[in-house]
Amino acid sequence: MSEPRPLPVWDLPTRLTHWLFVGCIACSWWTAEERLMDWHRYSGYTLLGLLVFRIYWGFAGGSTARFRHFFRGPGAVLDYFKLPREQRARIIGHTPLGGWSVVVLVLAMIVQVTLGLFATDIDGLESGPLSHLVSFDGGRAFAAAHELSFDVLIVLIGVHVVAILFHLFYDRNDLTSPMLSGRKRVAGEADGMRPAPVWRLWTGVALATLVVWFIVKG
Numbered sequence: 001m002s003e004p005r006p007l008p009v010w011d012l013p014t015r016l017t018h019w020l021f022v023g024c025i026a027c028s029w030w031t032a033e034e035r036l037m038d039w040h041r042y043s044g045y046t047l048l049g050l051l052v053f054r055i056y057w058g059f060a061g062g063s064t065a066r067f068r069h070f071f072r073g074p075g076a077v078l079d080y081f082k083l084p085r086e087q088r089a090r091i092i093g094h095t096p097l098g099g100w101s102v103v104v105l106v107l108a109m110i111v112q113v114t115l116g117l118f119a120t121d122i123d124g125l126e127s128g129p130l131s132h133l134v135s136f137d138g139g140r141a142f143a144a145a146h147e148l149s150f151d152v153l154i155v156l157i158g159v160h161v162v163a164i165l166f167h168l169f170y171d172r173n174d175l176t177s178p179m180l181s182g183r184k185r186v187a188g189e190a191d192g193m194r195p196a197p198v199w200r201l202w203t204g205v206a207l208a209t210l211v212v213w214f215i216v217k218g
């Protein structure tokens with residue numbers, strides 16, 4: 001097999017979106033704890049925009065960011081575990097199991113933000129921008145569900161991080177460095193990620209901004 005060489009794995013928008021997801025979730029949790037509700041909403045709206053962008057990027061982004069590249073059935077997940085360890089470490093982009101974790105985490109974040117949009121606090125002073133569409137009791141029910149879904153989200157994030165550690169220690173496959181640098185050293189024949197043209201990035205940013213603007217305006 002030829003010497004390992006660095007290949008592009010993730011485009012910049014995918015990496016930026018990922019680390020901003022992490023930042024927004026930390027910020028949303030902290031601002032809720034400190035009852036900084038204006039900042040809590042801003043952080044939530046940013047997360048909403050990132051989610052819109054990530055879904056769009058799943059159709060228009062670089063090759064490894066696309067849903068069709070990694071969204072595979074349970075058979076593909078089982079086949080993946082039958083591969084020898086070295087072959088698993090040479091995969092460019094999400095593994096079949098990693099693909100499922102993308103879908104589950106993105107869905108969990110969508111649920112979290114959506115419930116927040118309709119939530120109302122106990123004195124009705126701090127509310128999501130769509131809470132006027134439901135009654136006060138309805139808004140309180142959304143707030144309770146918003147709190148519960150946060151616990152679910154935290155558990156899923158825990159599983160995500162444990163899976164990354166499993167790959168690191170069991171498969172000796174460091175997934176985090178490529179998520180930071182965009183590149184991975186791979187030996188043998190392999191194709192790197194094919195990037196998307198830059199105009200698609202700006203289209204995605206404009207789309208995400210518009211969707212957030214419409215929702216925040218209520």
Ligand code: HEM
Nearest residue numbers: 025028032044045113116117119121126127128143147150
């Ligand atoms: C559009 C985005 C969001 C809006 C409009 C929103 C709105 C709200 C509101 C109105 C409350 C107060 C509920 C109450 O006092 O009972 C709340 C609480 C909370 N939110 Fe959000 N939220 C958003 C996003 C998020 C996100 C992304 C997270 C975390 C990932 C999050 C986590 C929490 C937590 C942990 C609480 C505290 C629950 C409590 O202890 O009372 N929120 N949110």
Ligand code: HEM
Nearest residue numbers: 014018021022025093094095098102105106157175176179
């Ligand atoms: C708030 C916490 C987190 C959330 C919500 C989250 C969410 C996600 C999502 C949605 C993806 C799919 C990326 C994409 O295709 O767009 C992903 C992938 C990934 N995340 Fe996270 N993540 C979190 C924390 C972390 C942390 C703390 C690390 C590092 C220790 C990490 C490392 C990775 C890596 C390496 C991948 C790529 C996995 C692969 O190669 O298949 N994540 N994460």
